[in-house]
Amino acid sequence: MAEPFTVAICGCGSRGLDAYAPFQTAHPERMKIVAGADPRPERLEKLRALYGVAPEMCFASDEQMLSQPRLADAVIIATMDRTHVKNALAALERGYDVLLEKPISPDLAECLALREKARQTGRRVLVCHVLRYTRFYAALHQLVSRGEIGRPVTIEASENVAWWHFAHSFVRGNWRRQDEASPMLLQKCCHDMDILRWLAGRRCLQVQSFGSLDFFRPENAPAGAAERCCDCPAREGCLYDAGRLYFTDPHCGLEAIGPQWPVDVVVTDPTPEKLRAALKTGPYGRCVFRCDNDVADHQTVNLLFEGGLTASFTVSAFTETCHRTIKLTGTQGEIRGDMEENTLVLRPFGRKEQVFDLKEQAGEFSGHGGGDFGLLHSFFDLLASGDTQGLTGIEASVESHVMALAAERSRIQGGRTVTLEELEKEALAQMS
Ligand SMILES: NC(=O)c1ccc[n+]([C@@H]2O[C@H](COP(=O)([O-])OP(=O)(O)OC[C@H]3O[C@@H](n4cnc5c(N)ncnc54)[C@H](O)[C@@H]3O)[C@@H](O)[C@H]2O)c1
Known part of the structure; x- marks a missing residue:
């Protein structure tokens, strides 16, 4: 039987660790995670505990991991939007094939520069258009x-x-x-x-x-609304009260859906205590009418x-x-x-x-209507083939x-x- 393809995960957040890494458990014959990078120690700890990645192969940043000699067949880039191209260019330089989270970049010149680099290196860049x-x-x-x-x-x-x-x-x-x-x-x-x-x-x-x-926007805040829901006199009856949303709402409350997305984005491995503390001080406890959103x-x-x-x-x-x-x-x-x-x-x-x-x-497919695992299957099919583009190539x-x-x-x-x-x-x- 062929050996699984080895991957390094750059950015072990919701996508890197929660959406893509479980593919190893479902299909150990296709994917083996051998390295990962993330500045949050608790995410690297999960990577070690759940997927057996060696401590010396866990890195505190993209740069630390991507400056090593090539560690795996491919890299999964699941950092935030504005670092995708920087990470992908470094990975192509190191000789990796790349599975790249979308968007490629909000800067079109960067998107084109990555396309050019992929052409020059002949490496694969498959974009996660799941x-x-x-x-x-x-x-x-x-x-x-x-x-x-x-x-x-x-x-x-x-x-x-x-x-x-x-x-x-x-x-x-x-x-x-x-x-x-x-x-x-x-x-x-x-x-x-x-x-x-x-x-x-x-x-x-x-x-x-x-x-x-x-x-x-601020002008739509209920009269007397506070900056944070936990201090807000208008929270009763507010649809967006963070306490109600993340504890009891049927779509996203811990008590209703358990410790999964999106409540595990508010805090890793949520418990009622950890969640209460995160809503008191973190971004997800802010009034939706008084955030810095644009x-x-x-x-x-x-x-x-x-x-x-x-x-x-x-x-x-x-x-x-x-x-x-x-x-x-x-x-x-x-x-x-x-x-x-x-x-x-x-x-x-x-x-x-x-x-x-x-x-x-x-069948087995759940995340994004089956798209997440379907994408990974296609990525490994692409690596096994002589093709460079696949369905959602650069x-x-x-x-x-x-x-x-x-x-x-x-x-x-x-x-x-x-x-x-x-x-x-x-x-x-x-x-x-
Ligand atoms: N394909 C899809 O359908 C889909 C769905 C959701 C999100 N996304 C994309 O995936 C990307 C990640 O989203 P997410 O929801 O996983 O976000 P996230 O915040 O959960 O994950 C990003 C991770 O990158 C880590 N990180 C930050 N700086 C880093 C660095 N210097 N080196 C290494 N890691 C670093 C963060 O600590 C975090 O764990 C985003 O660009 C997003 O647009 C795609």
Whole structure:
């Protein structure tokens, strides 16, 4: 039997340690973690305890690990958005193949520089656009590319972030500020841009977008609200009271869901005592109307693709559930899909409707509708093959980033139509 591929994990947070590392337990024949880097000692301790990584192979920073001679076949880069390219360039220099968390970078010139480096080194950079690896989108893509609706003409898609998820990640959490992370559309929806591009099967040419930070602002705070929920006289009846959310809310409360995401982001290995202390002093106990957040809480994008195909996409914080929906129309039929229900409905014009229930094929797959483990399987298939790109290689993935960054420019400029060529030319000029 072939030996498993060895990996080093750069950034042992929610993605590195909680989403990807468990693949070793499920598939020890495919992946063995041999090194890891993270400044938080408790994360490295978990890496040692759960996955048997040797203490001398646990590093306190990306730089310490990536300055060693190559330690593994591949590196999984799951640090925060603005260090991805720096880490990936260093890893390619050291001779690693790379599994890279999205977004590649909020700076398009950096995305292009990484693409150039991958071309020069001939190494693989697979971007974690996990949706392509889900049964839902794989089946949808198959129907479209088989010509079941003829030539696609329009796509309508939406991402429903869910109010509590948005407050956790984009108001109190890591992705609340553009200067520390990315614009919300790039951060949350580069996946959706990637799916639109994949389903369209053609290049996107122009985009136009509107959106803003509408609700999570100081003027919307209840009268007399305090800076932190634990001191707040208005907490009773406030939907976003951190004590209620992280203790009892059915979506994200410790008592309801146990010590898992998102409550384990508030504090590692949460207990009621640790959680209470974290909410008293940490970022997740802050009033959602008095944080230092600046990313949009809703946004709509219109897109024009080659050949006249048009698409519209809406992302909103203000939804009850956390899921995506999509509708495609083509010259011969239409398809509707709902990722929460995990169903696709194909309506070929003049013929009988067909319903595809993808729940029936669920199997072992859970994280991101099966995308997390599907991605890892594909990454190791790619390493075993002579191919360099795979389904979400750097070449394809840069396109979704140009789309998202062009849409963000349009939003900031009041909805001006922006060509993708405009952004690409600027980024190339910056590089030369
Ligand atoms: N593919 C997806 O669907 C998906 C989903 C969620 C997040 N993400 C992306 O994954 C990345 C990580 O997100 P997360 O939720 O795991 O965040 P996280 O904060 O839980 O993890 C980041 C980790 O990096 C560590 N870190 C910080 N500085 C470091 C350094 N110098 N060297 C090494 N490690 C360092 C942090 O301590 C932390 O443990 C983000 O860029 C995010 O956009 C992708």
